[in-house]
Amino acid sequence: xxxxxxxxxxxxxxxxxxxxxxxxxxxxxxxxxxxxxxxxxxxxxxxxxxxxxxxxxxxxxxxxxxxxxxxxxxxxxxxxxxxxxxxxxxxxxxxxxxxxxxxxxxxxxxxxxxxxxxxxxxxxxxxxxxxxxxxxxxxxxxxxxxxxxxxxxxxxxxxxxxxxxxxxxxxxxxxxxxxxxxxxxxxxxxxxxxxxxxxxxxxxxxxxxxxxxxxxxxxxxxxxxxxxxxxxxxxxxxxxxxxxxxxxxxxxxxxxxxxxxxxxxxxxxxxxxxxxxxxxxxxxxxxxxxxxxxxxxxxxxxxxxxxxxxxxxxxxxxxxxxxxxxxxx
Ligand code: C5P
Numbered sequence: 001x002x003x004x005x006x007x008x009x010x011x012x013x014x015x016x017x018x019x020x021x022x023x024x025x026x027x028x029x030x031x032x033x034x035x036x037x038x039x040x041x042x043x044x045x046x047x048x049x050x051x052x053x054x055x056x057x058x059x060x061x062x063x064x065x066x067x068x069x070x071x072x073x074x075x076x077x078x079x080x081x082x083x084x085x086x087x088x089x090x091x092x093x094x095x096x097x098x099x100x101x102x103x104x105x106x107x108x109x110x111x112x113x114x115x116x117x118x119x120x121x122x123x124x125x126x127x128x129x130x131x132x133x134x135x136x137x138x139x140x141x142x143x144x145x146x147x148x149x150x151x152x153x154x155x156x157x158x159x160x161x162x163x164x165x166x167x168x169x170x171x172x173x174x175x176x177x178x179x180x181x182x183x184x185x186x187x188x189x190x191x192x193x194x195x196x197x198x199x200x201x202x203x204x205x206x207x208x209x210x211x212x213x214x215x216x217x218x219x220x221x222x223x224x225x226x227x228x229x230x231x232x233x234x235x236x237x238x239x240x241x242x243x244x245x246x247x248x249x250x251x252x253x254x255x256x257x258x259x260x261x262x263x264x265x266x267x268x269x270x271x272x273x274x275x276x277x278x279x280x281x282x283x284x285x286x287x288x289x290x291x292x293x294x295x296x297x298x299x300x301x302x303x304x305x306x307x308x309x310x311x312x313x314x315x316x317x318x319x320x321x322x323x324x325x326x327x328x329x
Contacts, residue, residue: 009310010052013121015113015149015302016042017102017295019175019260019267021215021223024205025230028194033144036161037205039215040145042152043175043297047102047110049077049117051125053310054095057082063100065110068183076111077118080142084119087138088128105183107235107261109145116149116302124304145261152301154215156207170218172296174272176254176279178245179291180264184235189262192234205230224256224269235263242266245288252282 018040026035059078061069069075073082077096085091096118102110119138123130130138139146144161154167214222236242242259245266249257253275254268270276276294283289 007127007310008125008307010050010306010308011121011125011304012048012050012306013117013302014046014048014305015117015120016152016297016299017045017047017108017110017113018042018145018148019108019258019297020229021154021227021258022207022211023229023231023261024207025190025193025202026205027202028190033160034190034193035159035205036144036157037207038157038161039154039167039207039211040148040157040161040164041154041173041297042148042299042301043108044295044299045102045108045177045293047113047117048099048305049114049121050097050099050306051081051094051118051121052097053125054093057093057095059096059098061098061100063098065100065102065104068104069098069100069111075114076142076146077114080115080118080138080146081122083138083141084122084128084130085126087134088126088130090126090128092126094122094125103179103265105185106179106265107184107186107259107263108177108265109149109261112143112145113149113302115139115142115146119146120150120302120304124307148301150302152299154298167212167215169215169298171215171220171223172298173220173223174270174276175295175297176249176268176270176276176283177260177293177295178249178266178268178283178289179293180239181290182239182264184238184263186262189231189234189238192238193231196233196237220269220271221255224254227256227258227269229258229261231262232259235259239264241288245283248283248286248288249279252279252286254279 021039024037140162210226249268
């Protein structure tokens with residue numbers, strides 16, 4: 001095991017949330033997962049993951065969702081850091097701080113974002129500088145959505161959702177998200193999807209031509225029509241209030257609306273920033289939306305925003321990096 005001092009003391013990675021523009025789900029596989037044909041888009045809601053040299057391993061979470069996230073070894077960011085340490089033969093403890101703005105258990109891959117951020121930040125902090133393919137392999141071991149959190153942009157996912165191909169689409173899209181007061185468990189939503197389809201044959205999922213055409217054209221109206229999620233009926237079956245949220249958004253000018261991933265967040269596509277404000281106001285006024293956020297997509301995947309050089313012998317405080325490090329936003 002390596003325990004040489006790292007040349008950096010503190011690194012922060014910024015990682016976006018994702019939505020699935022299309023999520024087609026195959027029959028359950030023997031390993032409990034489902035074959036997917038999905039189109040991911042990274043959107044501008046971010047978690048910042050800071051790792052700093054420490055005397056022992058630890059993690060803290062800040063932000064409005066902090067109470068909902070475990071701060072022990074089950075935390076996906078902690079698992080990511082420890083996995084990379086094992087793989088690289090590193091024995092340098094870190095303290096991880098997550099500034100969370102991605103809602104928790106919301107179908108926006110917030111936990112996966114934290115794992116991707118921890119991988120990228122620890123890789124730099126420890127001076128491992130792994131080849132991209134190594135980070136991608138580790139990411140896939142941590143969860144189906146973690147590779148996309150590294151990649152960002154717009155991408156097609158197959159297999160469990162972890163095998164990615166970038167989509168060279170046009171357009172920048174404006175989204176309005178309705179958050180829920182409750183979370184939905186991803187395995188429970190997949191199980192409900194299987195239950196609802198138990199009496200019919202489920203075809204192999206293949207990305208739709210309508211989605212690809214819409215993305216190539218960059219036309220938001222076509223994209224709104226092409227939005228499609230096989231998990232949506234399951235999420236609605238578990239949480240019927242989502243139907244009213246979807247209806248309210250469409251009645252108030254959205255070009256399309258969809259449950260995000262396994263839910264319960266609902267994503268609405270609108271034509272521009274002004275419409276996003278109008279829709280956010282209408283959704284809030286209607287009483288169906290406990291909280292609303294707005295973001296554009298696609299945005300880049302996990303990237304380092306701050307790296308602070310180390311002072312040999314002194315461990316970093318839990319404060320956040322100052323302006324002394326390089327910035328590459
Ligand atoms: O890979 P991840 O940990 O994000 O998956 C969480 C759960 O979601 C899995 O345990 C499984 O129940 C479900 N899942 C699935 N098929 C996929 C991805 C996730 O059934 N392709």
